[in-house]
Amino acid sequence: MSGDQVTEAVRGCVTTLRAAVDRDWTSVRAGSVEWDCHVTALHVAECLLAYAGNLVGHARDAYVPFEMRLEDGTGNDGLLHVLETTGALLAAAVNTAAPGDRAFHPYPFRSADREGFAAMGVAEVLLHTHDMAQGLGLEYAPAEGLAESVLTWLFPHVQPGPEAWPTLLWATGRGELAGRPQVDSWRWHNNLVIPADRLTLTGLRPAAARDLRLGGDGGFTWLGGAPYEGTREAAGFMVKAYEAGVHRPDFGVFTLVRTEDGLAVGGIGFHGTPDTEGRVEIGYDLVPEARGQGYATEALSALTEWALSRDDVHTVVATVEADNAPSQRVLARAGFHRADTEQERTAREDRGMDSGLRLYVHGG
Structure with missing residues (x-):
């Protein structure tokens, strides 16, 4: 798991959302989440930047105390540019981190390594792109290898299914999987x-x-x-x-x-x-x-x-x-x-x- 997967995931997100760049994202709910598509896209960018900041800043007990703000009047094109930029920052942070580097993340053991931050970034992108695409009526399915990487790095407690993407959607309460109960709450699992x-x-x-x-x-x-x-x-x-x-x-x-x-x-x-x-x-x-x-x-x-x-x-x-x-x-x-x-x-x-x-x- 490296920055290459982060780059691939962000590229797929931006390509999918660009098909609806002329829509009003603030008026469309992002699938089953509580946010509209604009807020959801901004959330993904904030996560990518925060993960990069924590990793390069070697945060120990809390997130590095900064936040991201869009300039007033930023449109969807600009927001997609922000997604590309924050994705590139996380990819660079992951690829330049030392193998043993760990930094703060609250769940479940209050730290993650470079592979964990990469996997969390990919998870945020994949899952919320699904949410936004669902709200905007767009087709979206990531590469099976990306979904499998998220499962094997962040969901070790989840039994693999016949296909990785439907399994990841089920494991995060976004879909059904034959023979398994509905998921109402979930957390990913960085390594101990x-x-x-x-x-x-x-x-x-x-x-x-x-x-x-x-x-x-x-x-x-x-x-x-x-x-x-x-x-x-x-x-x-x-x-x-x-x-x-x-x-x-x-x-x-x-x-x-x-x-x-x-x-x-x-x-x-x-x-x-x-x-x-x-x-x-x-x-x-x-x-x-x-x-x-x-x-x-x-x-x-x-x-x-x-x-x-x-x-x-x-x-x-x-x-x-x-x-x-x-x-x-x-x-x-x-x-x-x-x-x-x-x-x-x-x-x-x-x-x-x-x-x-x-x-x-x-x-x-």
């Missing part, structure tokens, strides 16, 4: 990022997980050139959960990014959501070049602390091979202890834990 001492635990989005599963780099630069096989396997499980509609982003997979140089050194994540007893399982791995430096302990401690701070998690568990002494030491340093005989028996009989594994527990 958890800071540690020398690492950042960066939540994987479905698009990145899919790329990892297929042998790509997931958009990261890896120490040693490629992720460890366990990370690819975990990404594959995440993609399956996303495609089945059961993926929950808070309990997904995270890439371990080293703060000093931005290199990815491993992966960590959950094996699913908490069960009815508040128990959740965690797993991790490192590329060989990063082992023996305390990164696994640091990541495990950070993610376990985050999980146990939630009301729905009471116990974090991990399994490890009986002969894997280094991983057992990692668990011990992160505050885990070996489960007792009864707990291991229950894990084997009720949860299918392999007999060659040992169970470690934190909390509970």
Whole structure:
């Protein structure tokens, strides 16, 4: 997801609306939203500019305190020019931002990265162009790839449908989708990022997980050139959960990014959501070049602390091979202890834990 998609989305918006440039947009409601088409177009431009401003300004706790105002007497042609300009500003901000840059956005974790700002900008353009086109009686449908990008970057909690554009319209309360209930309220979902001492635990989005599963780099630069096989396997499980509609982003997979140089050194994540007893399982791995430096302990401690701070998690568990002494030491340093005989028996009989594994527990 880059500024190129922002440019493509804005181009499609302007091309569509230009067909009605001689109409009075202030007298036409934009589809199902409460605004007229003029206000809606201005809103899109304001969002594009605000996203660009927050990203380049490295906003931390609130939007950069400025606002946009049209000159008196600006007509529809001028408003389209403003859309093109603010789209270009966001595209440039995204394309020049560093990979690890994050800035303020309120939902849901109070920050977004450059890909998130690009995706939010594209979402604003696509959805509100649909609204305005609907009000003005114009035909509009974006490229399927744009809609799919928005879904895989901002709607990881939404099961993919047969086609991306109708699915995005349904997910935002703008249409129906066979076999699914009507959507009355919605929010998009930027990825979760958890800071540690020398690492950042960066939540994987479905698009990145899919790329990892297929042998790509997931958009990261890896120490040693490629992720460890366990990370690819975990990404594959995440993609399956996303495609089945059961993926929950808070309990997904995270890439371990080293703060000093931005290199990815491993992966960590959950094996699913908490069960009815508040128990959740965690797993991790490192590329060989990063082992023996305390990164696994640091990541495990950070993610376990985050999980146990939630009301729905009471116990974090991990399994490890009986002969894997280094991983057992990692668990011990992160505050885990070996489960007792009864707990291991229950894990084997009720949860299918392999007999060659040992169970470690934190909390509970």
